[in-house]
Amino acid sequence: MALLRTAGGLTGKVKDLTGPGLTDHFGAMCTDLGATVRAADGNLVSVFGDTFSGNRVGSGDWRSPVILIGTGDATHPIEYRQAGGGDVRYARQLWHYRHRSSPGLLRRGISTVIPSDLLRVGDTLYLHAMVNQGLHNVVWTEIWQSDDNGHSWRHLGKQAKFPAGLYSGYAQCWTWDYDAEDGWVYVVSTGFQRNKGLILRRVRPEHIGDQSRYQAWCDGEWGPEAGVITPPGETWGELSLRRFDCGTWVLGGFLSSAYALGYRTLAHPTSNLADMPVQRPVLGCAWDGEDHDGCLVAQLYGGYLLPGSRLDTVGGVGLVVSQWNTAVGWPYKVMQFRVTLRNTTAEVSV
Structure with missing residues (x-):
């Protein structure tokens, strides 16, 4: 597989991953998000949000979440070669529910289910998702599991259904990763309204489906209460937490308070975020100011970290970035x- 170069060199936009001629044959002409992990069989598994078979939002067959499976990594081209969800040729909704979009129907149903993030522990994949009644109105969140590399999914049961108001709404949009060294899954989360900071929790893999077994981080201790770990005024949307091969953690995603994709490098998820600088490698801009080679993107969001990413290497970090012209x-x-992201963990002030 050839190393990828962007049009402007080793940084910037590599390619469109979805759209005409790319994923339309999966019924995914229009889609967003794309949190990605490498499955046990070596393939990349990406989960997408509201997906339409037509040529604009709201047109054609509407599903969410959907899975696409392929190859590639942070520095090599991603190509989707099949779909998950039970039909390798068409990206079907991972579980059945009916999308209800009118105000009257919403009182009796849900509008859509938005994926937060994928997690791999051993041979198993987990998916956290947010159930919505209208845009950004989360009514609960839940966890699903796949034992066949993303092709089929099962709900983990009643204890894997989390109230939307848990921790005052800071536990709606998740990102997570597993630390094989200490045996914990670390979960960072925020609200789905892009107006909140972050909280941190942890859980043992065998207890992922039991909300009573999660521990929260507050004032330097694990316990039942969660404290906001981000500085005042900092707000977030979509999130991505990954432990890189070098052992350093990277936490970031859509930094809504700065209209940018922002990331911190951490020695551990419990590191003091106020001490760590936020690097902003991709910035939001107006539509007439776009420069994808220069990492200027209009109406950007997402920003999921890709497998194979490396710090302190020009173009060494791969990102999955969404764009939606809402007009x-x-x-x-x-x-x-x-x-490019620098490892700043040694720069913590004393």
């Missing part, structure tokens, strides 16, 4: 970027 409904797509 006209297209573009509504997912893109692959390469950026």
